[in-house]
Structures are given as structure tokens and as C-alpha cells.
Amino acid sequence: MTAPRTLRLHRLTWEGPGVLALDLTDPDGGMLPGFAPGAHIDLHLPDGLVRQYSLCGDPAVQGSWRIAVREVGGGRASGFIHRALRPGALLRAAGPRNTFPLLPAPHYLFLAGGIGITPLLPMLRAARDAGATRTLWFCARSTAEAPLLAEARACAGTLCVHAAAEGTRLDVAAALAVPRPDTLLYCCGPAPLMLAVEQATRHWPAGSVRFEWFVPRPQDAAGAAGSFEVACARAGLTCSVPAGRSVLDTLLAAGLDLPFSCTQGVCGSCETRVLEGAVDHRDSILSEAERAANASMMICVSHARGPRLVLDL
Ligand code: FES
Structure with a gap:
């Protein structure tokens, strides 16, 4: 970092x-x-x-x-x-x-809720410059309350403001019921909007829907961690991570100098390569495919699924 x-x-x-x-x-x-x-x-x-x-x-x-x-x-x-x-x-x-990179695509659908427009603005510009089609659905309480609207309008190909106070609230489930071919969907906004989009796009092609969480994503109740062992391959250090404590805190207490920032699984600064062991991912960054790959984990919030993890530390 x-x-x-x-x-x-x-x-x-x-x-x-x-x-x-x-x-x-x-x-x-x-x-x-x-x-x-x-x-x-x-x-x-x-x-x-x-x-x-x-x-x-x-x-x-x-x-x-x-x-x-x-x-x-x-x-x-x-x-x-x-x-x-x-x-x-x-x-x-x-x-x-950057934990929310813009991948190349011929078509983009951007879905912003309020201040969630911020990471999408540079994406809209880049997509415009690349000649891609760009649709922006901008959700806000009212049109007047949609921040940075003029900039968004200048670089979106098609802009729809969905304003709850004006009777144009976005019906997320209906709007996303049919996957859009060759389209990447980028979404950032408040948790209820993000969860609704996540739910509505479960049948979209893997990797075609991407989220940026400003706050920790609500996690499934299942998977609360018991104690487990974590081995740091390069440091030659093995520690026991007690229930209720993070891998990050355990390793910092053991004397390792590690990068971290948010400690909430949203910033990506503590991402660590996993060499062995299955991870119970509790972060708000990795996609389903990245979680399944089990190649890395956010050690501030994620735990082991089994008795032991070996990390590239
Ligand atoms: S410190 Fe931010 S994701 Fe772990």
C-alpha cells in the first residue's frame, strides 16, 4: 500500500x-x-x-x-x-x-444511487471515449437531489433519472429481468439498491454485474467463525486465530507489519494471497467468481472454513 x-x-x-x-x-x-x-x-x-x-x-x-x-x-x-x-x-x-475496475465491453449499463454516481463518472467518460454505448439509470429522491447530474448527463449516452419523489422510482426487478447481451452492469449506491440489483441479476452471466460498496455489504448469518490456525508461509509463523478475532488483528499482534485501512472489508488494502485452505469470505469486494477461486482474501474480515489457512505472507 x-x-x-x-x-x-x-x-x-x-x-x-x-x-x-x-x-x-x-x-x-x-x-x-x-x-x-x-x-x-x-x-x-x-x-x-x-x-x-x-x-x-x-x-x-x-x-x-x-x-x-x-x-x-x-x-x-x-x-x-x-x-x-x-x-x-x-x-x-x-x-x-482500484477494486472496481472498468472492463472492456461494447455496452454498459450504469446504475447509480445518489452519491454512488462518483465511481461511475470516470467510467462513463472512459466508456464514451472507447465508443461503447452507455446507459445510466440514476436513482435519487428527486432530480434536483441527484449529485453531479450535469457531468453525468454530459457523458452518458442515455440517462434516465429515477426519482422516488417524482413517481419514477426504478422497479429494479422488472428492469433487470432480462439480461442484456454483451453488457456489463456497474452499480454503486445505498445497500437496499445494491441488494435489489444483486437479487435481480442472479441469472445474468457470471461476471457481468459489478458492485462497489461504500459500506460493508450485509453478510449471511451463516458462517460465523470458530477458532482456526493461520500459517504465514514466507514469515514462517503460525498463529491460532480465536473466535471473534480477525486474521489481521491476530497477525498484527504477532508482530507482522501488514497493510490495512478500513478493517471492514471494503477498501481492499489487506487483500492477501491464499496458498492453502478454504476461505469463508466476508468482504464486500470480491465477486462470486473470485470468491470461488479462493485465490485471495481480505484478512480484516474473512475467516477459514476449515481448521487451517496458509497465506502468502
Ligand atoms: S482493511 Fe480494508 S478490506 Fe481489509
Whole structure:
């Protein structure tokens, strides 16, 4: 994982009710690392808060990263950003990291719920530049409350705003009942929308529907872990992971220096290669196919299905 760098808040702009966009630059005027559509950064805020925000600006614009933050009632991070930050402030951020890459396809269906438009905006631009067809279904309470709508409109081929307050709420099950040929569906939004899309697309071709979770995906109740053994092949270390403790915490306590950030299975920074043993995946990143492949796991939340795991650590 890249070490956090210092950034200057160059500009703050309102991009919808309760949504602020932050343009971040290098304080010395240098370039920032490039990013691919779907990437996010880890913003390090006072009090040790670390939050992931999707980069929603144009990857072609070098030297500036753009994120957008919706103020959430009671949210410490968004409250700080909305109330305390002013242009010129210095912030720390790590990344970019991409757990939601845009794969090539002739047709795309993008499905955004509110601030979930942020990772999809660079995708819409890239898909437009690649000559792909782009349909965006943008769900919001009202059209006026759909953040970054003008930008979305500028790069979506077909845009439908589904506004619950205007009687145009999206019927997810009906809209997705028939899989679209040669189409990749990218979805980001609140959990009820994501779960509805997940449910409605179970019969779509494997790998054709992709999600970005801002918060941990609700997990199945089954699979609560008992204790198991974890062996770190390169470090030559074996530890017992007690029930209720994460692999990450166990290995950190044993003295390993490991990358991590969210500790909730949403950022991907702790992803670790699995050499032996079956994993009970509890993250919000890996697809069904990736889970079945059992090649890697997020050690902050996932456990063993059996008595032992061997990791490439
Ligand atoms: S620390 Fe973020 S996924 Fe594990």
C-alpha cells in the first residue's frame, strides 16, 4: 500500500444538496499519481479517521484528484469535511487503489444511487471515449437531489433519472429481468439498491454485474467463525486465530507489519494471497467468481472454513 501523501484542498464546490466536491492537489504543484476509472483514495482525517472516497474527476486531468462527499447525519468524517475544511487546508491521503475496475465491453449499463454516481463518472467518460454505448439509470429522491447530474448527463449516452419523489422510482426487478447481451452492469449506491440489483441479476452471466460498496455489504448469518490456525508461509509463523478475532488483528499482534485501512472489508488494502485452505469470505469486494477461486482474501474480515489457512505472507 502506498504511504499517505499530503494534499492541498484547492477548491470546494457544491454538487447537489448536501454534496461537496473537493479538488485536491499537490501542495508543491507536482503531479499526482494517475488513476483508472473506479479507483478510490483513503482520506486520513483528524482523530485517526480513515475513509474511502471514489475519484470522480477526469483521469486525463493530471495533478488533481476530485472526490465528492455527501454529508451524512451524525457522520464524523463527512461532518468534518463539510463544516471544518476550507480551501488551502492540508489533508493526507493514500492511494489510489482500484477494486472496481472498468472492463472492456461494447455496452454498459450504469446504475447509480445518489452519491454512488462518483465511481461511475470516470467510467462513463472512459466508456464514451472507447465508443461503447452507455446507459445510466440514476436513482435519487428527486432530480434536483441527484449529485453531479450535469457531468453525468454530459457523458452518458442515455440517462434516465429515477426519482422516488417524482413517481419514477426504478422497479429494479422488472428492469433487470432480462439480461442484456454483451453488457456489463456497474452499480454503486445505498445497500437496499445494491441488494435489489444483486437479487435481480442472479441469472445474468457470471461476471457481468459489478458492485462497489461504500459500506460493508450485509453478510449471511451463516458462517460465523470458530477458532482456526493461520500459517504465514514466507514469515514462517503460525498463529491460532480465536473466535471473534480477525486474521489481521491476530497477525498484527504477532508482530507482522501488514497493510490495512478500513478493517471492514471494503477498501481492499489487506487483500492477501491464499496458498492453502478454504476461505469463508466476508468482504464486500470480491465477486462470486473470485470468491470461488479462493485465490485471495481480505484478512480484516474473512475467516477459514476449515481448521487451517496458509497465506502468502
Ligand atoms: S482493511 Fe480494508 S478490506 Fe481489509
